[in-house]
Amino acid sequence: MSAEAIEHAHGAEGGEALAIGLRQQVGILLLIIADAAFVASLMFTYFYLRGLNTDGGWIPRGSPTLSIPEAWLIALVIVASAAAYRWGQRGIWRGDVRRLMTGTTLAMTLLLADLALQIYRLATLPFVTTTGSYASVVITMAGAHVVHLLITAVLGVGIWIRARKGLFTEQSHWHVRLVGYWWTWVAVSAILFAATTSILGK
Amino acid sequence: MADQVAVGPSTAPAAGGIMRRLNILTGVALGLVVGAIGWAISHALLQSDAYGSDQVTCITMVSWLLGFVIGIGAFVGPWRWLIGKDLTEEDRLFMAGKDQGVSRYFRFCTDHKVIGIQYLVLTMVLFFVGGVLAMLIRTDLITSGSHLFGLQTYNSVVGLHGIIMIAATIIMVSGPFGNFILPIMIGARDMAFPRVNALSLWLLVPTVPVLLSAAFLGGIPTGWSAYAPLADQAPPGMDAFLLTIIGFAVSVALSGMNITTTALMMRARGLTLGRTPIFVFGVVASVALGLVAFPMFMSSQVLEGLDRTTGTVFYVAQSGGSVWLYQNLFWLMGHPEVYVILLPGFAAVLELVPVFCRKPLFSFKGAIAGMAGIIGLSLFVWAHHMYISGFAPDLNGAFMLTTELISIPTGLLILVLVGTIWRGRVWTRLPMMAVYAMIWNFIIGGVTGIYLSDVPVDQAMHGSLFVVAHFHYTLMGGAMVGAIAGLSYWFPKMTGRMLNERWASIGFWLSQVGFQVTFLAIFVLGLEGLPRRVGDYQPQFQTTNMIATIGAYVIMIGMLIYAGALIASWVSGQPAPANPWGAKTLEWQVPTPVPLENFAVLPVVTSDFYGYGEPEPTPSAPEPEREPAVAPAGSQSEEAIQ
Numbered sequence: 066m067s068a069e070a071i072e073h074a075h076g077a078e079g080g081e082a083l084a085i086g087l088r089q090q091v092g093i094l095l096l097i098i099a100d101a102a103f104v105a106s107l108m109f110t111y112f113y114l115r116g117l118n119t120d121g122g123w124i125p126r127g128s129p130t131l132s133i134p135e136a137w138l139i140a141l142v143i144v145a146s147a148a149a150y151r152w153g154q155r156g157i158w159r160g161d162v163r164r165l166m167t168g169t170t171l172a173m174t175l176l177l178a179d180l181a182l183q184i185y186r187l188a189t190l191p192f193v194t195t196t197g198s199y200a201s202v203v204i205t206m207a208g209a210h211v212v213h214l215l216i217t218a219v220l221g222v223g224i225w226i227r228a229r230k231g232l233f234t235e236q237s238h239w240h241v242r243l244v245g246y247w248w249t250w251v252a253v254s255a256i257l258f259a260a261t262t263s264i265l266g267k
Numbered sequence: 268m269a270d271q272v273a274v275g276p277s278t279a280p281a282a283g284g285i286m287r288r289l290n291i292l293t294g295v296a297l298g299l300v301v302g303a304i305g306w307a308i309s310h311a312l313l314q315s316d317a318y319g320s321d322q323v324t325c326i327t328m329v330s331w332l333l334g335f336v337i338g339i340g341a342f343v344g345p346w347r348w349l350i351g352k353d354l355t356e357e358d359r360l361f362m363a364g365k366d367q368g369v370s371r372y373f374r375f376c377t378d379h380k381v382i383g384i385q386y387l388v389l390t391m392v393l394f395f396v397g398g399v400l401a402m403l404i405r406t407d408l409i410t411s412g413s414h415l416f417g418l419q420t421y422n423s424v425v426g427l428h429g430i431i432m433i434a435a436t437i438i439m440v441s442g443p444f445g446n447f448i449l450p451i452m453i454g455a456r457d458m459a460f461p462r463v464n465a466l467s468l469w470l471l472v473p474t475v476p477v478l479l480s481a482a483f484l485g486g487i488p489t490g491w492s493a494y495a496p497l498a499d500q501a502p503p504g505m506d507a508f509l510l511t512i513i514g515f516a517v518s519v520a521l522s523g524m525n526i527t528t529t530a531l532m533m534r535a536r537g538l539t540l541g542r543t544p545i546f547v548f549g550v551v552a553s554v555a556l557g558l559v560a561f562p563m564f565m566s567s568q569v570l571e572g573l574d575r576t577t578g579t580v581f582y583v584a585q586s587g588g589s590v591w592l593y594q595n596l597f598w599l600m601g602h603p604e605v606y607v608i609l610l611p612g613f614a615a616v617l618e619l620v621p622v623f624c625r626k627p628l629f630s631f632k633g634a635i636a637g638m639a640g641i642i643g644l645s646l647f648v649w650a651h652h653m654y655i656s657g658f659a660p661d662l663n664g665a666f667m668l669t670t671e672l673i674s675i676p677t678g679l680l681i682l683v684l685v686g687t688i689w690r691g692r693v694w695t696r697l698p699m700m701a702v703y704a705m706i707w708n709f710i711i712g713g714v715t716g717i718y719l720s721d722v723p724v725d726q727a728m729h730g731s732l733f734v735v736a737h738f739h740y741t742l743m744g745g746a747m748v749g750a751i752a753g754l755s756y757w758f759p760k761m762t763g764r765m766l767n768e769r770w771a772s773i774g775f776w777l778s779q780v781g782f783q784v785t786f787l788a789i790f791v792l793g794l795e796g797l798p799r800r801v802g803d804y805q806p807q808f809q810t811t812n813m814i815a816t817i818g819a820y821v822i823m824i825g826m827l828i829y830a831g832a833l834i835a836s837w838v839s840g841q842p843a844p845a846n847p848w849g850a851k852t853l854e855w856q857v858p859t860p861v862p863l864e865n866f867a868v869l870p871v872v873t874s875d876f877y878g879y880g881e882p883e884p885t886p887s888a889p890e891p892e893r894e895p896a897v898a899p900a901g902s903q904s905e906e907a908i909q
Contacts, residue, residue, distance in 0.1 A: 088459045088532040095524040095558060102559045106566035106596055110581065113592055122580070122587020194579045198587030201579035205570070223349040230351040 086239035093243045097250045104254050107206055108261050114198040115264075124199045129191035131203055133263050139182050140252075140259035143214070146175035147245075147252035150221070154245050157228075160235030166228045172248070173221045180214045183207060206258045213251045220244045287361060289340035291373045291472075297338025298331045298473060305330025321575045324484065324503040328477050328510050335473035336466070340375040344462045363461070365863055375469060377461035380861055382468050383447025384761065386438060387754075389471060391830070393435035396479070398826065400428035405785075405819035411806045421802030423486025423504065430478065430491040430508065434515060436742055437557070437604065438471070439750045440611030445526050445550045447761050451854040451861065452544050454535025454870045459528040467522040474514040481507035490800055492601070495582030495593040499574050506575065509568040516565035523554035523561075535853070537872035544852050544876055545634050549614020552638045556645065557607045564600035567593055591658045598649035606645045608742055610638060612749025613680050616702045619756045620684060622850045623699040624691025627877040634683045640676025644669055654725045663722045670720035677713060681706065696848075697768045697775065701752035704779050708744025712737055715790070733793025736786045744782060751775065751829075758836070759843030763860040767840060770832035778825025784818030851876040 115123055124130060153168015187207050192200040224244050227233060233241055309326035313319045336342065344362075347354055354362070363378045364371030371381050372388075403424050407415040416424070450458055458464045481487050485502020498505050530551045534543060570581040571593070580586035582593050621628045628634065650658060650666040684706060693699060715737040718724045728734060758766045788811050793799075797808050804812065846855040853872075857865055 084532070088528055091532055092460055092463075092524055092528045095527055096520070099520040099524065099558050099562050102562035103566055106563050106599075110566070110570065110592060110596070113595065114581070114587060114589060117589050117591070119584050119587050119589050122585065125587070194573070194577050195586065198580055198589075201573070201581055201588070205573060205579065219349065223351075226349065227351045232351060 082237065082239075086242075089239060089243055090246075093246050097246065100250070101254075104209070104257060107202070107209060108257060111202045111206070111261050112264075114202060119198070122197050125197045128196050128200070130199065131190070131262055133259075135186055136259040136262050139179060139186065139210070140255040142175055142179040142182060143255045144252045146172045146179060147248045149175060150245060150248045154238075154241050157233050157238045157241050158235065162228055162231065162233060165233060165238075165241065166225060169221055169225045169228060173218065173225065176214060176218055176221060180211065180218070183211055183214065187211075203262055206262065210255055210258055213254060217248055217251050220247060284358075286340055286343045286358065289338065289343070289375065290370070291339060294335045294337075294339030294469075294473070298333075298335030301334025301337075302327050302331030318576050318578060320503055321506050324506040325510060325572065325576055328480075328507060331477065332470075332473050332510070332514060336469055339469055341462075341466050341469055343375075362465075363457075363863060375465050377457070377465050378863065379446050379450050379458045379461065379464060380761075382464050383443050383445075385468050386442030386446055387761070389468070389475075390435050390439045390442060393431055393475070394439075395830075397428050397431035397435060398823065400424050400431065402819060402823055404428060405816040407802060408804070408812050409816040410813065411804055411809045414802070418802040419488055420486065422488040422490070422800065423482065425800055426487035426490045426493075426508070427478070427482060428491075430487070430511070432742075433491055433604070433608075434511075436608045436746055436750075437519065439608075439747065440615055440753060441522070441526065441550050441554055442468075443761070444546070444615065444753055444757055445522075445554070445611065448757055448854050449526065449547055449550055450529060450533070451857060451865050452852055453530060453533060453538055453547060454853050454866065454872065455529060455533040456864050456866065456869075458525050459533055460525050463521050463525050467518045467525065470514055470518040470521070474511045474518075477507050477514070478511040481505070492597060493568075493571070494597075495571060495574070495590045496584075498571055498593075499582055506572065509572050509575075512568040513565050513572075516561040516568075519554075519557050519561045523558035526554045527551055527558065535870050535872050539872075541631075542872055542875040544618055545628060545631065546611075546614045546618035548635055548638055549610045549617065552614075552642055553607045553610040556603050556610075556642050559646075560600040560603035560607065563596050564604070567596035567600070570596070591653070591656065594653050594656060594658065595649070598652045599646075601652060602649045603645045605738075605741065606641050608746045609749075610641065612705070612746035612753070613684075614638075615753030615756070616705055616749050617680070617684060617687075618852070619698050619752060619848075620687045620691075620702055621877045621879055622756075622848050623694045623696060623702075624688055625694070625879040626687055626691040627875075627879060628683065629686030629689070630683050631875075631877070633679055637676040637679035637683065640679070641673060644673040644676065648673055651720055651725070654722050655729050667720055667722050671717060674713060674717050674720075681710065681713075696755075697766065697772050698752045698756040700772065701748050701755060701775065704775075705745055705748040705752065708740050708748060708782070712740030712742075712745050716741065728793060730798050731793040732789045732797050732799050735799045736789040736793055739786050739789070744786070748779075754833075756848070757854075758833070759847050760854055760859055760861070762837045762840075763843055764836050764840030765843045765847065767832045767836045771829050771836075774825045774828030774830070774832055776825070777828060778822045781818045781821025781823075781825055785815045785822060786818075788812075788815035788818060851878065 117123075149168050150172035151168075153165040153172065156162075156164025156168060187204065190200075190204065194201055194204055221244070224241060227240065306323065306327040309323045313322045313326075316322060344354060359377075361367075362376065364374065364376040364381050367374070367376075371378070372385060376382065376385075403415060404421070407413065407421055407424075414421075446458070446464065450456070481504035484504040484507055486504045487493070487508050488501055489497045489505070493505070493508060498509075530543075530547050570579070573579040574581055574583065574588075580588040582588045582590050584590065617628060617634055648666060648670045650662060651670045653659075654663055654666075684702070688702075715733070719728060719734065719737060755766055755768075755771065758764070792808055792811050792815070795808065795811070797804055843859050845857070845859045848855065853870060853876075854861075856870070
């Protein structure tokens with residue numbers, strides 16, 4: 066039974082809902098740690114291959130590189146999306162479901178824009194997977210970001226629908242908070258990807 | 268909007284619905300249909316591509332996996348959450364397998380006890396398949412020049428044997444006992460996330476045929492470590508391998524999250540960390556380590572998959588990639604994984620030794636410190652697998668030091684074990700006999716590991732059969748025997764039947780004799796210089812190889828007898844009392860078979876569980892306080908508890 070459902074059934078003061086909510090909080094944080102280990106492995110891959118530059122194959126002579134401002138633009142859009150979600154989340158703290166829905170709608174719009182930007186960027190990159198190890202890592206990181214965005218989009222739709230159905234109240238909004246953790250992590254990982262790919266090296 | 272807030276959660280109809288018709292058959296059926304669709308579309312669109320065959324293989328297998336988990340009902344809960352129609356109480360009880368008899372074992376059942384049994388059966392199936400492959404290997408090596416199969420097939424059999432056994436040993440304790448026993452042991456009604464728990468099991472099931480399909484797709488000619496660039500050049504069987512690893516890593520991450528959360532957040536009142544059974548610490552240490560380590564493994568395989576299907580060059584040296592990258596990512600998981608396997612086995616024997624010695628655990632805090640030390644150091648030893656790869660010779664000294672250091676906390680665990688047995692009034696039943704065997708085996712495996720951690724010795728021994736004997740003593744002789752001890756100990760609680768110890772002991776000891784013969788012989792072969800992963804050898808190695816093969820057959824006979832005793836006891840053994848060992852931990856205080864919700868009222872713990880030999884409370888001592896039950900997520904309503 067979800068924390069929200071239990072609170073509706075037994076009243077907002079239920080210690081049970083709090084226990085379940087805290088449990089879910091620990092769970093989502095542990096999943097974020099696991100995902101962070103995966104992101105860290107991609108960053109390790111970037112710096113390791115950059116450091117080795119085997120046979121000058123990191124960025125072969127004459128090969129183009131990524132537009133760094135574009136990478137940061139993609140990161141900033143998802144940061145703005147996370148901020149909008151956070152704004153909506155603060156609304157539900159006061160029982161303002163309309164603000165939660167507005168915030169989630171705005172966050173979803175920005176997220177979808179970010180997804181479109183990322184896909185457009187992938188489609189128009191000045192290099193391909195076989196160009197060199199730099200190209201391979203950059204494309205993989207972009208793919209990882211797309212996966213992050215798709216997962217977040219599904220969660221955002223769920224939050225929006227549940228908010229519309231009145232399943233969140235001032236006292237009962239654990240899932241809003243938990244999705245907020247994930248959304249924030251996705252923004253942080255986008256910053257990490259952008260920062261990593263900003264360090265080129267030859 | 269205020270009106271909407273006042274409305275309770277929307278719920279689906281109370282009974283019926285497609286959810287109740289889903290089971291393993293619908294999972295297989297949908298998996299096959301979606302897999303066929305995936306194959307047809309990808310074959311039509313991608314076959315002509317340079318990476319077409321690998322792309323088609325991957326898409327087909329991913330489609331099968333997705334179809335299976337959808338078909339068995341894994342996404343019913345998430346879907347209902349998404350559309351705002353939460354599962355009803357009746358739905359949840361259905362998913363928990365209430366009143367469903369045996370059929371619940373073939374469904375997406377959320378009851379942790381059912382999942383524990385499902386893990387146990389899956390583990391036994393994996394050990395059986397891996398064991399058959401081991402016998403094929405040893406039979407092929409019985410004489411010089413004998414070829415049961417070709418050399419390339421030999422490599423694939425070795426690879427399949429390795430990865431199947433590694434997977435089985437990773438889940439053999441934290442799967443069956445971490446699911447069945449751990450929640451009861453901490454006084455909980457279920458795991459923190461019952462549906463995630465079922466998902467972690469049912470993600471594994473469809474990966475088994477995927478892995479086995481590798482045998483028909485050119486095999487896994489790389490061995491279980493799947494080193495690049497061999498893996499880059501391997502046939503599509505390699506795709507089956509890497510998709511299995513990715514599915515396995517996701518499952519382990521979900522399981523690790525779930526078990527850790529359960530142990531941290533759902534302990535009964537009064538069950539402070541100082542009173543928490545050592546088994547819980549061991550399992551949590553293992554799965555928490557896996558939570559961080561397995562994403563690295565997954566990453567290594569994702570990059571391998573991208574190299575094979577999209578032309579990335581992560582491991583292609585002439586294009587700027589590096590095979591050392593693969594080895595680093597792989598062993599960043601690969602060595603912690605050894606402790607992911609070992610710690611739960613150790614914890615199981617640390618849990619049962621006080622019961623059979625009627626003594627408190629010798630240095631509970633020492634055992635915790637040992638586990639903590641192992642976890643911390645295990646993240647800094649990975650490159651001892653790469654001494655001779657040329658990766659970073661300047662770091663060899665540092666990694667030699669950390670690897671030798673890890674023997675200290677590991678030795679501490681052995682010390683706690685021996686200290687607990689020391690001067691105990693030992694009740695020598697099968698679980699305890701397995702402890703003796705484990706101590707013997709693990710000391711041999713551990714000491715040879717210290718040799719191998721030394722760079723000069725490793726330079727001579729790396730790639731030889733000495734390494735094979737070392738890790739079999741550690742993982743099979745140590746961890747797996749620990750798991751056998753645990754299974755023999757918790758069998759009555761899990762199955763409701765007493766294990767036929769006579770036949771189980773005969774089988775166990777026979778397998779132990781065979782084990783010593785086989786792997787001591789393999790140590791000798793390694794010292795004589797015979798490399799591992801070779802399907803043929805010079806005649807001078809023949810006698811020792813034959814001894815090793817005879818030993819392997821003795822292991823097989825012993826394990827078949829043990830397995831036969833298990834199955835026969837499970838089917839028609841003596842009914843087990845609730846607490847046949849007179850143990851004090853909570854799982855032995857509930858009835859056998861364990862009721863759906865474990866406890867009628869949640870317990871309150873007032874002392875630790877290792878007070879054997881200490882004065883019993885006087886009759887006038889007050890009864891432990893009990894409190895009304897609190898339902899965990901997704902298990903049942905307050906009304907049902909009342």
